[in-house]
Amino acid sequence: MVTKRNLAMTTAMLSLCWCGALAAKVTASADGRVMRLDGGGVTYALGVDDKGYVQPLYWGAALDANAPLVAKSPAELSGFDPAGSITPQEYAGQGEGLVSEPGIKTIFADGNRDLVLKYRRHTVSGETLSVELADISRPLSVTLRYTIDPATGVIARTASVRNGDKAPVRIDQIAAATFTLPVGDDYRLRYLTGRHGAEWSQVDAPVTPALTVLESRRGSTGHGNQPWFAIGQDGRTSETDGPVWYGALGWSGSFRLTVGADNLGRVRIGGGYNPYDFSWSLKPGETLTTPIFYAGYAAKGMGDASRRFHAFQRAAIIPGGARAKLRPVLYNSWEATTFNVTEAGQMALAEKAARMGVERFVVDDGWFGARDDDKAGLGDWTVNPRKFPNGLKPLIDRVKALGMDFGLWVEPEMVNPNSDLYRAHPDWVLHFPDRPRTEGRNQLLLNLARTDVRDHILGWLDKLVRDNDIAFLKWDYNRNWTEAGWPQVAVEDQQRVQVDYVRNLYYILSELRRRHPGLEIEGCSGGGGRIDLGIMALTDQSWTSDNTDPYDRLTIQDGFTQAYAPSIMMAWVTDSPNWANGRQTSLDYRFLSAMQGSLGIGANLDHMQEADIATAARWIAAYKTIRDTVQRGDLYRIAPPRADRATSATFYVSPDRKQAVLFQMLHSSMFRDNGAALRPQGLDPARRYRVRMLDGAALPDGVPGEASGAYWMERGLRAKLKGDFQGAAFLFDAAP
Numbered sequence: 001m002v003t004k005r006n007l008a009m010t011t012a013m014l015s016l017c018w019c020g021a022l023a024a025k026v027t028a029s030a031d032g033r034v035m036r037l038d039g040g041g042v043t044y045a046l047g048v049d050d051k052g053y054v055q056p057l058y059w060g061a062a063l064d065a066n067a068p069l070v071a072k073s074p075a076e077l078s079g080f081d082p083a084g085s086i087t088p089q090e091y092a093g094q095g096e097g098l099v100s101e102p103g104i105k106t107i108f109a110d111g112n113r114d115l116v117l118k119y120r121r122h123t124v125s126g127e128t129l130s131v132e133l134a135d136i137s138r139p140l141s142v143t144l145r146y147t148i149d150p151a152t153g154v155i156a157r158t159a160s161v162r163n164g165d166k167a168p169v170r171i172d173q174i175a176a177a178t179f180t181l182p183v184g185d186d187y188r189l190r191y192l193t194g195r196h197g198a199e200w201s202q203v204d205a206p207v208t209p210a211l212t213v214l215e216s217r218r219g220s221t222g223h224g225n226q227p228w229f230a231i232g233q234d235g236r237t238s239e240t241d242g243p244v245w246y247g248a249l250g251w252s253g254s255f256r257l258t259v260g261a262d263n264l265g266r267v268r269i270g271g272g273y274n275p276y277d278f279s280w281s282l283k284p285g286e287t288l289t290t291p292i293f294y295a296g297y298a299a300k301g302m303g304d305a306s307r308r309f310h311a312f313q314r315a316a317i318i319p320g321g322a323r324a325k326l327r328p329v330l331y332n333s334w335e336a337t338t339f340n341v342t343e344a345g346q347m348a349l350a351e352k353a354a355r356m357g358v359e360r361f362v363v364d365d366g367w368f369g370a371r372d373d374d375k376a377g378l379g380d381w382t383v384n385p386r387k388f389p390n391g392l393k394p395l396i397d398r399v400k401a402l403g404m405d406f407g408l409w410v411e412p413e414m415v416n417p418n419s420d421l422y423r424a425h426p427d428w429v430l431h432f433p434d435r436p437r438t439e440g441r442n443q444l445l446l447n448l449a450r451t452d453v454r455d456h457i458l459g460w461l462d463k464l465v466r467d468n469d470i471a472f473l474k475w476d477y478n479r480n481w482t483e484a485g486w487p488q489v490a491v492e493d494q495q496r497v498q499v500d501y502v503r504n505l506y507y508i509l510s511e512l513r514r515r516h517p518g519l520e521i522e523g524c525s526g527g528g529g530r531i532d533l534g535i536m537a538l539t540d541q542s543w544t545s546d547n548t549d550p551y552d553r554l555t556i557q558d559g560f561t562q563a564y565a566p567s568i569m570m571a572w573v574t575d576s577p578n579w580a581n582g583r584q585t586s587l588d589y590r591f592l593s594a595m596q597g598s599l600g601i602g603a604n605l606d607h608m609q610e611a612d613i614a615t616a617a618r619w620i621a622a623y624k625t626i627r628d629t630v631q632r633g634d635l636y637r638i639a640p641p642r643a644d645r646a647t648s649a650t651f652y653v654s655p656d657r658k659q660a661v662l663f664q665m666l667h668s669s670m671f672r673d674n675g676a677a678l679r680p681q682g683l684d685p686a687r688r689y690r691v692r693m694l695d696g697a698a699l700p701d702g703v704p705g706e707a708s709g710a711y712w713m714e715r716g717l718r719a720k721l722k723g724d725f726q727g728a729a730f731l732f733d734a735a736p
Ligand code: DGJ
Pocket: 334, 364, 365, 409, 476, 478, 524, 525, 526, 527, 543, 545, 546
């Protein structure tokens, strides 16, 4: 099962760790009353009180081994606040008058809805702590599992519920983890929200007793709220300083995260399957395991939190870990040709792409079935003979002869009603009998929870990749769920579709990767509609947004990188004026925006003049000299893009701190632009760095060619940009 596989993978990564001598410590006190995870400068502790409740004891900066951590049972506060309901439980059952969000909510076959979980036993096995809780009388147990990353302090948690009874138990809600922060009225929550073409907007809001719910009811992660949070403290936490507790659920289906203060002011955070359309009839002897909830603590502000999380994702989540290949510069035909793909047209684009230095050529939508627009063809994954009379081979051969590898767009989970597949298998889609089947972009969702559907999809994908020299798939997904019925199984099992669909999606992706070890996959959902740590473990990169306007992208990228690593953040240079908003920008500006992630080209190369192709070739060559730093380095948000600020800036520093690059982006000049210097962070203060402009232009007046890291970080630097939508990049190289 994927959750176990991911947990095992995480644990394996921790023990093979890229972080050398660092070690995580998972310990329990001699009396078994205190359990601790220590790593990456972080301590997480839980303990058992004298009534047997497991309580959260501490989560923050590393504590000494003898720290006096003790779980104490609170006394009843009032008739309205009995002891059980105010005990800060590590993972509470819905029972005994609990008035805050439970970890798990159950109904037993006899109608009992009271579940009180107390400590039964714990084990430390390798680097995994397992804590088993059990109901006070019924044979139902919940095992909480924990690991901690020795380098970053990121904790990975799951919960597994086991029914030891003789009758099924209905699970109505189950969190992967719940977390508790100390009492305080000064917490602030940062979260990400948005919509198609406008993903990754940041919201900062106070944490109050009014529960904040971040959720998707879409069947997938969605363009709306991300399953990610970061909590700081008013007056203490900034981009560069103060405590931050952060985390993200690794799940690509409907999810729910909740954040709120309980009636005593303790902040509680929970996350798991979204209970809005979830129930699981847990059969006798059966176990249900949640996805993984990853969470961490950072002492040095929001920047520290995201750098730790990026490092963790690169090492432990993204396929290949430290050995993952750098993202190649790709060309994608979508914005150039939409559905009008032909062998000759794609070959012409490929010639130009190769001359620019592109390394991967990707044919997007329109190559298969009767796919001339979005009304037909999905489901019929055979090459369209009118567009490619000789199959894909001549194009692939040409692409390879030009020195690039070949990628292809697919949308395997979808079907157009106007397709041979749907005509043959109308029962394969999510639906309720005798009810409407609502279409989105003229398509319906195949029910991946069905094993025959799962096997069909895996079968044609496997054959497609086996029969053609395909290095890369762009895996798209272009609608939300509606009428999520699975009428072929027993009524009490039908809502398993919410889980089984996603598990089978993960199965197909991991099996495809296993059968084709070199194959790389880009996750895409109408832009950034399905990005999370679950799908991240099975894809090499993500399509960030269909909004390719280079100025909008700066805000989108700033939001994306709050949570996720820049290496998987695909960013294309496309045409100007941009399709999304008509904004006109120079090719230089478009490159400088897109080079802050993993670079792609999506422009119509047939519209480019020779001079533009030469400019593009120069920027692509320059990107190749810094991509290691951009993709594997530390990101410092020097000046985030904001509507009230003319200038934004990001700074990327290589892991060995020998190279760095500063991107300065101007929205529009005002008042002769006497802006303050941009002050880099993260350089080695004692080392000397040579600085030059990435495009080879002369340094601005007053910027020395060489100085110490301390000088650059204290004095800063700035290009004197004039006009609107201008950019510059400074390259820092450690002097030998
Ligand atoms: C949505 C994606 O986000 C686009 O990049 C493109 O692949 C289209 N789908 C194709 O239909």
